[in-house]
Amino acid sequence: MEAIPATPAFGRLLDGLRDSLEELAEQTCAHIYRDVESYERITREALRSAVARNLRTALNALQHELVPRPETLDDAAQTAYERYQEGVPVEDIVRGFRISISLINERFVDLAVSLGLPAQLTVRGSRVMWGVGDAFTTRIITEYHALEVDAALRNAQRRIELVHRLLAGDVPAEAVKLGIDPGRQYAALRAELPAGAHAESVRQRLEARGSRGTHRALVVAEAGQCLGIVVTRPEIEGVPVGLGPFVSPDELPRSDRTARQALKLAQRLGRDGVQSVEDLGWRLAAVSRPDVWQAYYEQFLAPVLEQGAFGEEILATVRAWLANGHSVQRTAEALTVHVNTVRYRLRRYEDLTLAALDDADDVVAITWALELGDPSSYAL
Template identity: 35%
Template sequence: MPGQQGAAAPLERVVVAMAEQRGHVGGRLHADLTSHIPSYRAVPRELLDQIWHRHFQRALAVLREGTVPAPEEFDEADVAWDRVARGVPLGDGLRAFRRALSAIRDLFLAEAAERGLDPVLVVDRTKCLWELADVASLRIAAVHRQAEVASALLDARRRADFVRGLLYGTLSAAEIHSGAVIYGLHPSQRYRAIRAVPNGDADPDTLERSLESHSRRYGEGALLTVVGEAVAGVVQVKPEAGDLEVTAGLGPPTDLTAVHRSFRAAGRLLEAARAYGLRGVYDLSDLSWRVAVVAEPDLAELLLDRYLRPLEAEGEFGALIEESVRDYLEKGRRIRDVARSAHVHANTVRYRLRRFEELTGASLDAPDTVVELSWALAARALRTPPRHAARRARPRLPTGFQ
């Protein structure tokens, strides 16, 4: 149309005049951003100049054509990833973009006024710039959030890979040191490997957050990850399970470079604790030799045959004998304490103990008998049916568990 053709030449002169000032306006904008948006001080000047050039050229195209590109035409993924990596919040990125568009708008208005551009055209192109700001802001926000999610997932994978490498002994000393610094561990301090499984309604993710939160609440280092249905990692102190239903094995303290050995111990302790139906966090001082009962089933069978199965022929009385023998060991071989606990006469206890010796041919005064019988009783506890009606209660175990 004639009107549009007549306006094209003055508009182009305005656009050309603006293009000549791109570097000067960009310099002022850089100073403005680093002064008013502190997070942008981490962005190198050359990167800001590249993005400024992109925004500036896009704005000039909008001024020339009078149309705004569709959202999908805005390729801001590289900028979003860079800002996320540098810790620039989305709000700061949007503020910086709007300051850039405001600088372009002010430059347009100044050049349009100096060259007498048609006021109707000035209003139209100013509206286009504001529409560009809205469309681009939405697109920037969308790709920034996508980059944040992707970055978080990548960080989580890297974190999990580091924890697994630490626990399985596949990292070099240099990798352990650098990873420890990144994830808040102290390379010079000692840590304990932990392997934990949730019970009840708890899930591994909740358990991970709970155990790590407990450690950090007391100023202690911890790094955990979910491995299948379990949680594994390193802690500095023994976590308190609290109300959370969990069974966990805790390895001995060691340097980070040797924590894979602690992790193997934690696995054996977890296996033992689960076999006994325990709830809570257990280390070697809690379970002691009972860990070996789980690992040596053939020996357990031998000792069950030797000390407990001969009692089964006595029926209910055999069960009472076993109960008295168990209490006798747990109470330091004090007969009166056993009688008081069972609400029977001391002579009744003596009779049951004597009958045990007759049936098994063993002497309760012999050290080997005490050791082997304790092992057999611990093995018996492994064969106790689960207490479905009272899952929160700790099952009764041989000496040392109570």
């Protein structure tokens, strides 16, 4: 677009606008204070300074009939930063600028009419004004969003650091400000995020369901996991969660060790939802004794696995026998085989392992070996 001709009338119009800047700034401040409630907290000096910047930007664009690109509007970025720090919502910042541009556009039109500026040039100038408004709005929203993202990232990092301190047994003043009660019991929590899971959604659910009344949980997402402390057991499906015992805040390191182990064991066993000492029972104790686990594996599982497909049939039968209360009849029905087939496989299991299926100690050891599998694939 060709620049608006530098006619004497247009020159006088620009001079008139420049002479009106102080008056327009006062008028704009008055309108903003009246119409935008969130600006009540902004000092008149700060607002006048921002408004003056806005008006100079508009006047410069009008003089050159050139709508600035949003990325060049550093004054808009500065305004966004100042208002963000003062807690003004982005939509109110945009409203404030729209008030500014509307008032200067009204003054432009009034001067254009009084000075006899051709209607075509008046329309072109007015379009420039609103183009400035659009560019300013774009830069404000972009800058404000970047500030929000940056603040959210900083806040998330602070929360992560705080959770790590709590799980280490340290209860800083910041934790108390967030509602963590040093006199209350909490449980450490560790959750593994499944592939494709939305980390923030899982984190929010765990935190909400792990809270009780005014006593709040604190859960963060980090490196594919959710971790934190909860006031109550947070029921959730589709996500493996390890939950430690409820302890005083200074004992949270012990709770966290149990939560880590419970999560690891839950993943090994293919369990999801919350898994605690109550849910995993003896299995948590079992994995803490790799020497005993290895001995049980070598006696009660490895010799049968060496038999290949037939060994798998034997193990499936032993598992079914255990699940059906040691009843050969119910085991046969569950596997849809003859009772003699069940008896034969159970005898072969005893022959291969030297186990006695009527011995309670051996049955415990067999259950341990069958459920937990090869210890070499489990890192403590």
